[in-house]
Structures are given as C-alpha cells and as structure tokens.
Amino acid sequence: MQVPPPFEYQRAGTVDEAIALLDRHGPEARLLAGGHSLLPMMKLRLARPETLIDINGLSELDYIRRDGDEIAIGAMTRHASVLASALLAEHYHIFVEAERVIADPLVRNRGTVGGSICHADPSEDLSAVFAALRGNAVIRSARGSRTVALRDFHVGPYETVVGAGEMLTEVRVPIRTRTGSAFEKVERRAGDWSIAAAGAFVQLDGDMVADVGIGITAVGAEQFTCVEAEEALRGRAASDEAVAAAASSCAAGCRPSADQRGPEDYKRHLVGVLVARVLHRSIASARGGVA
Numbered sequence: 415m416q417v418p419p420p421f422e423y424q425r426a427g428t429v430d431e432a433i434a435l436l437d438r439h440g441p442e443a444r445l446l447a448g449g450h451s452l453l454p455m456m457k458l459r460l461a462r463p464e465t466l467i468d469i470n471g472l473s474e475l476d477y478i479r480r481d482g483d484e485i486a487i488g489a490m491t492r493h494a495s496v497l498a499s500a501l502l503a504e505h506y507h508i509f510v511e512a513e514r515v516i517a518d519p520l521v522r523n524r525g526t527v528g529g530s531i532c533h534a535d536p537s538e539d540l541s542a543v544f545a546a547l548r549g550n551a552v553i554r555s556a557r558g559s560r561t562v563a564l565r566d567f568h569v570g571p572y573e574t575v576v577g578a579g580e581m582l583t584e585v586r587v588p589i590r591t592r593t594g595s596a597f598e599k600v601e602r603r604a605g606d607w608s609i610a611a612a613g614a615f616v617q618l619d620g621d622m623v624a625d626v627g628i629g630i631t632a633v634g635a636e637q638f639t640c641v642e643a644e645e646a647l648r649g650r651a652a653s654d655e656a657v658a659a660a661a662s663s664c665a666a667g668c669r670p671s672a673d674q675r676g677p678e679d680y681k682r683h684l685v686g687v688l689v690a691r692v693l694h695r696s697i698a699s700a701r702g703g704v705a
C-alpha cells in the first residue's frame with residue numbers, strides 16, 4: 415500500500431484562518447480541499463507538502479448564487495452541487511453536461527470546483543467549461559483580493575497563477591441572454607478522464623453569432639481554448655459552414671499527445687467532431703429549440 419511522506423495537519427475554520435496558516439507555514443504548505451487529486455499525488459510521492467491545511471470546514475465558500483449579472487461559485491462547492499444547481503442549469507446547461515461525466519458520484523460528492531481548477535490537470539473538464547464561458551477567478555491573500563481571467567489562470571500543466579500565501583475563493587461567470595451551451599466528452603469507459611472533450615456557449619443576435627466561447631481539454635490547447643475559431647465565428651451567420659470551419663480550426667490548432675488513450679491524429683479528429691457538435695447544439699438551444 416502506498417503511503418504519503420509525513421506531514422503536519424492543520425484545520426482552518428474560516429478563509430482568514432486559512433490565509434493566516436498559509437502565511438505561517440510558507441510555500442511548502444498546501445490547501446486540502448476534496449483531496450481527490452492531492453492525496454493520490456502524495457501517495458505516489460509526486461507531491462510532498464510539509465503541511466496540509468484542511469479547508470473542508472469552510473462552508474462560507476460552498477455556494478452557487480446569482481450576484482448581479484454574474485453567477486458566483488464558491489471554491490469549496492462540490493461537483494455534486496454544481497450538477498444539482500437549478501441556477502446553473504437554467505443559464506448554462508454546459509455545467510450539467512460536464513459534471514455528469516466527471517468521475518463518479520463518490521468523487522463528485524467530495525471533489526471541489528476550486529480543487530479541480532487549482533490542480534490544473536491538463537485533462538480537467540471544468541477548466542474547459544470555465545475557459546469557454548470566459549469566467550474569472552477571485553484569489554485572496556493577506557494583501558487583499560485580486561481577480562484573474564480564467565483564460566490567464568493556468569500557467570502550464572499542474573501550475574496556476576495562485577501564488578504562495580494565496581487561495582482561490584470564488585469563480586464568477588457572466589450571465590448572457592439568448593445563449594445556449596453544451597459539453598461533450600469521449601472517454602474510454604464511464605467515469606474516466608477525457609480522451610478529448612469540448613464545451614461551448616453561443617449567444618445569438620437574430621441569426622448572427624453575437625458571442626461565442628469554446629473550451630477543449632486533454633488535447634494540449636493553450637488555456638483550454640480555441641481563440642482563432644471563436645474570432646472566426648463571432649459576427650458571422652450561425653451556419654453549418656461557419657460551424658464546420660470553427661471545428662476544423664480547433665482541430666488544427668490543438669496539440670494533443672499520443673498516449674494510452676490514443677494517437678495524436680485520433681484525438682485531433684475527436685476535437686473537430688466534438689466542437690462541431692457542441693456548437694450546433696448551443697446554437698439550437700439559443701434559438702429556443704432542443705439542444
């Protein structure tokens with residue numbers, strides 16, 4: 415049985431306490447949210463934090479609520495709560511579709527929004543959702559609070575802009591009118607990580623694409639997005655041709671690696687198919703049809 419190296423355990427009761435503990439224990443301290451990514455890394459000795467700061471008691475960060483023209487999601491919100499949220503389902507069906515295929519109920523009951531995006535696994539599904547929706551991350555430290563676009567959040571695989579003494583407290587997504595969204599993933603078996611997955615929202619003005627966001631995961635896309643494809647679609651008629659061109663652009667622009675989940679060309683092909691599907695379904699949903 416694999417066991418982690420020894421570590422000190424601290425439990426925070428509030429965000430302020432968690433930040434004070436981060437400051438006191440320095441860069442070798444790590445926050446413990448659901449533990450579904452960090453603990454396996456520790457058991458494999460790929461992570462060796464000297465101190466774990468358990469933030470599972472921070473109920474103040476467990477919420478999904480409307481705040482003006484945005485939806486705010488607390489960092490300690492569990493996957494299961496995202497899946498069950500009527501507010502998110504009403505505005506962005508992409509969350510329901512992504513969460514249904516993230517792991518299994520055991521992981522979804524424990525894993526958190528904050529832990530997911532801070533772990534920064536290049537195959538993580540919610541990162542593609544937030545990239546598509548162009549959400550923002552709220553990061554707090556003893557010095558105050560700063561907001562970072564989620565498209566600038568990931569510095570590289572397993573690395574984010576959250577620095578020493580800082581913690582992610584909230585993710586915010588803008589509410590848009592006349593918008594449809596969707597997510598599709600191909601996995602080897604139910605509950606597995608993506609071979610490739612894509613998510614999108616489309617906002618229509620008449621039959622023109624007023625705005626669009628595309629997120630893809632597990633295929634080496636910078637910041638989980640396809641910016642060129644979005645730019646080509648924005649301001650154009652929401653036609654089959656425009657969708658096909660955007661899907662091809664995403665497939666050409668991503669950088670998948672061959673691994674046990676499949677060769678590079680197969681993953682690239684999947685990206686094209688999945689992006690086309692989510693764009694078509696988002697457009698249908700924005701038009702008021704069935705997505």
Ligand SMILES: Cc1cc2nc3c(=O)[nH]c(=O)nc-3n(C[C@H](O)[C@H](O)[C@H](O)COP(=O)(O)OP(=O)(O)OC[C@H]3O[C@@H](n4cnc5c(N)ncnc54)[C@H](O)[C@@H]3O)c2cc1C
Pocket residue numbers: 444445446447448449450451452453489490515516517518521524525526527528529530532533537538539540576580581582583605606607608
């Ligand atoms: C069997 C299994 C299958 C899975 N399948 C999928 C899948 O299909 N798709 C998918 O997307 N994910 C999948 N996951 C990952 C799952 O979603 C995890 O819950 C998630 O990656 C980590 O969330 P956590 O709350 O457990 O974070 P933790 O493991 O507690 O923490 C992860 C990292 O984030 C840091 N952190 C946590 N919270 C904060 C914060 N508020 N501020 C700053 N840093 C923070 C921690 O210090 C740590 O470095 C799977 C996990 C397992 C175990």
